[in-house]
Amino acid sequence: xxxxxxxxxxxxxxxxxxxxxxxxxxxxxxxxxxxxxxxxxxxxxxxxxxxxxxxxxxxxxxxxxxxxxxxxxxxxxxxxxxxxxxxxxxxxxxxxxxxxxxxxxxxxxxxxxxxxxxxxxxxxxxxxxxxxxxxxxxxxxxxxxxxxxxxxxxxxxxxxxxxxxxxxxxxxxxxxxxxxxxxxxxxxxxxxxxxxxxxxxxxxxxxxxxxxxxxxxxxxxxxxxxxxxxxxxxxxxxxxxxxxxxxxxxxxxxxxxxxxxxxxxxxxxxxxxxxxxxxxxxxxxxxxxxxxxxxxxxxxxxxxxxxxxxxxxxxxxxxxxxxxxxxxxxxxxxxxxx
Amino acid sequence: xxxxxxxxxxxxxxxxxxxxxxxxxxxxxxxxxxxxxxxxxxxxxxxxxxxxxxxxxxxxxxxxxxxxxxxxxxxxxxxxxxxxxxxxxxxxxxxxxxxxxxxxxxxxxxxxxxxxxxxxxxxxxxxxxxxxxxxxxxxxxxxxxxxxxxxxxxxxxxxxxxxxxxxxxxxxxxxxxxxxxxxxxxxxxxxxxxxxxxxxxxxxxxxxxxxxxxxxxxxxxxxxxxxxxxxxxxxxxxxxxxxxxxxxxxxxxxxxxxxxxxxxxxxxxxxxxxxxxxxxxxxxxxxxxxxxxxxxxxxxxxxxxxxxxxxxxxxxxxxxxxxxxxxxxxxxxxxxxx
DNA sequence: CTGAAAGCGCTTACAG
DNA sequence: CTGAAAGCGCTTACAG
Numbered sequence: 001x002x003x004x005x006x007x008x009x010x011x012x013x014x015x016x017x018x019x020x021x022x023x024x025x026x027x028x029x030x031x032x033x034x035x036x037x038x039x040x041x042x043x044x045x046x047x048x049x050x051x052x053x054x055x056x057x058x059x060x061x062x063x064x065x066x067x068x069x070x071x072x073x074x075x076x077x078x079x080x081x082x083x084x085x086x087x088x089x090x091x092x093x094x095x096x097x098x099x100x101x102x103x104x105x106x107x108x109x110x111x112x113x114x115x116x117x118x119x120x121x122x123x124x125x126x127x128x129x130x131x132x133x134x135x136x137x138x139x140x141x142x143x144x145x146x147x148x149x150x151x152x153x154x155x156x157x158x159x160x161x162x163x164x165x166x167x168x169x170x171x172x173x174x175x176x177x178x179x180x181x182x183x184x185x186x187x188x189x190x191x192x193x194x195x196x197x198x199x200x201x202x203x204x205x206x207x208x209x210x211x212x213x214x215x216x217x218x219x220x221x222x223x224x225x226x227x228x229x230x231x232x233x234x235x236x237x238x239x240x241x242x243x244x245x246x247x248x249x250x251x252x253x254x255x256x257x258x259x260x261x262x263x264x265x266x267x268x269x270x271x272x273x274x275x276x277x278x279x280x281x282x283x284x285x286x287x288x289x290x291x292x293x294x295x296x297x298x299x300x301x302x303x304x305x306x307x308x309x310x311x312x313x314x315x316x317x318x319x320x321x322x323x324x325x326x327x328x329x330x331x332x333x334x335x336x337x338x
Numbered sequence: 339x340x341x342x343x344x345x346x347x348x349x350x351x352x353x354x355x356x357x358x359x360x361x362x363x364x365x366x367x368x369x370x371x372x373x374x375x376x377x378x379x380x381x382x383x384x385x386x387x388x389x390x391x392x393x394x395x396x397x398x399x400x401x402x403x404x405x406x407x408x409x410x411x412x413x414x415x416x417x418x419x420x421x422x423x424x425x426x427x428x429x430x431x432x433x434x435x436x437x438x439x440x441x442x443x444x445x446x447x448x449x450x451x452x453x454x455x456x457x458x459x460x461x462x463x464x465x466x467x468x469x470x471x472x473x474x475x476x477x478x479x480x481x482x483x484x485x486x487x488x489x490x491x492x493x494x495x496x497x498x499x500x501x502x503x504x505x506x507x508x509x510x511x512x513x514x515x516x517x518x519x520x521x522x523x524x525x526x527x528x529x530x531x532x533x534x535x536x537x538x539x540x541x542x543x544x545x546x547x548x549x550x551x552x553x554x555x556x557x558x559x560x561x562x563x564x565x566x567x568x569x570x571x572x573x574x575x576x577x578x579x580x581x582x583x584x585x586x587x588x589x590x591x592x593x594x595x596x597x598x599x600x601x602x603x604x605x606x607x608x609x610x611x612x613x614x615x616x617x618x619x620x621x622x623x624x625x626x627x628x629x630x631x632x633x634x635x636x637x638x639x640x641x642x643x644x645x646x647x648x649x650x651x652x653x654x655x656x657x658x659x660x661x662x663x664x665x666x667x668x669x670x671x672x673x674x675x676x
Numbered sequence: 677c678t679g680a681a682a683g684c685g686c687t688t689a690c691a692g
Numbered sequence: 693c694t695g696a697a698a699g700c701g702c703t704t705a706c707a708g
Contacts, residue, residue, distance in 0.1 A: 051392030224623030257595030285562030
């Protein structure tokens with residue numbers, strides 16, 4: 001089989017513990033010893049056994065990444081969070097156990113109680129997420145990407161969707177728009193507790209009211225032909241609208257095609273503000289002024305905080321919930337209404 | 339801390355080894371003993387420590403899933419393989435370590451030589467994939483999803499893209515088409531060794547030649563505005579084409595919008611055959627007759643074979659390379675040319 | 677600056 | 693049908 005730390009120690013003429021300390025750097029050693037150990041490691045192509053290390057140190061250097069693939073979600077959206085989480089984790093020396101079990105509660109319990117992971121990253125957290133309770137029972141810390149009713153015990157990061165809505169409405173209000181259509185996430189998202197849906201909607205409605213703007217709110221759909229039908233219904237409900245805010249990936253991805261087929265030119269006939277990430281807009285070549293969700297930033301913040309909590313046993317203060325300020329990119333898809 | 343097997347043994351009044359055998363089922367035990375052990379496990383909420391188990395049994399029950407997020411690839415495409423791999427792995431009791439390091443060789447070596455994984459699943463394998471060599475050094479078996487120049491030592495699964503091309507061309511030939519445009523994957527895909535690109539293209543060209551069909555071949559683009567420009571160029575090169583075969587996700591996703599904007603009605607003005615998976619077509623509401631790539635089937639076959647190879651030490655015969663017959667779904671997007 | 681040894685929590689021959 | 697014990701390959705006090 002492969003070389004063990006014993007083989008390295010023997011080859012280097014030192015003890016096993018010295019090799020271990022050379023590996024961890026937790027103790028100083030002479031240059032000569034270090035050199036001999038390094039040579040031996042190289043000669044034997046030694047890599048520490050992860051299971052043995054985990055058993056002895058009670059650290060796996062693995063994070064659990066818990067996600068679900070949902071029918072009503074536009075697949076590309078979730079993927080945006082996976083890469084930054086993975087990259088940031090590796091920067092801190094952690095690998096990712098990707099858990100997609102449909103039994104969410106069981107998956108958390110299974111992987112934490114067996115000590116497969118040192119921490120948990122929960123993606124796409126819902127308002128009453130069933131994963132939180134089993135994760136509270138776990139010894140490992142957890143971090144949430146998303147917003148829950150009660151995030152007690154966890155660090156949580158999410159975009160400030162209320163602020164996102166205000167940015168969008170303010171932008172249009174400043175440009176003189178008085179009648180705005182808002183397309184929100186589909187009904188399913190509300191139903192399962194995707195709080196970003198109503199946090200954005202409620203803030204948008206409130207902000208519009210403050211300006212005396214008439215706002216027509218409609219739920220989008222995840223698939224065709226529903227997407228088109230929902231848009232048709234929205235425009236029929238407020239034909240005089242001069243602006244459209246789209247807070248739904250599937251709808252905004254289909255929007256260029258939809259507007260094109262209706263002969264609607266942006267921003268001449270309609271001003272459009274989207275809500276999506278830069279990567280998403282890039283992948284689908286979306287030409288709209290947008291309030292940017294920041295998956296890269298959220299993923300990085302979440303993992304960094306998780307690492308901090310692991311490395312700092314008595315981390316000062318309660319776990320935090322942090323809402324991130326959205327970005328804004330003007331792509332000239334809104335016009336000034338006189 | 340959490341309960342160990344010793345605690346369970348003590349509570350059940352049996353030895354540690356008996357608990358272990360009760361867990362693994364590798365030895366029969368009396369009903370009474372079994373009941374007492376089960377009660378103790380439940381009372382203590384015992385879960386075996388994964389690290390200890392891995393160390394003692396030399397099995398982690400984890401597969402490495404090695405993938406890369408590429409700029410030139412349409413993100414949703416890769417995701418289609420992740421879910422079936424994950425689901426099938428879980429069905430066989432395996433979790434997935436998702437490895438996205440940009441250092442592909444190092445990632446393979448790091449995770450296999452440390453025995454973090456019992457096997458490796460390589461996604462998006464290229465013709466001269468740099469991951470194969472380090473994986474050959476590994477003690478764990480590996481399975482490839484994709485097609486490599488030399489897959490010696492591995493089981494490999496891929497769609498039969500040659501056959502996919504023949505199915506598409508045959509379908510159009512039978513319907514009387516004599517001038518066909520083929521949009522292939524982007525240049526980058528060829529450059530990095532995405533053999534599906536040329537395997538499809540070469541087979542399509544050859545098949546067309548056999549029929550005496552004129553075929554105009556063009557490389558697609560991954561992003562706008564390149565997608566549109568490539569399509570414009572293709573139609574300009576063969577304005578009299580009556581049919582279009584699209585073997586590129588990004589292009590086919592943008593196609594409805596593109597054709598709409600050009601006033602082209604399918605199949606009245608143009609017959610279209612796509613090459614994509616059912617899920618992909620569904621997610622993007624694609625209305626085209628398609629040769630179906632089968633990511634679910636490939637992912638499942640690959641993982642099943644990996645499990646088999648692990649469970650059957652002296653698995654008869656060499657590792658196999660298997661090309662899967664594509665599916666075909668007629669969505670009436672091709673017309674009969676007289 | 678370095679070593680001998682206990683211990684992490686399992687699995688599995690070996691014995692009866 | 694069941695148990696005592698060695699061993700998997702590390703880490704880390706404890707000692708010098």
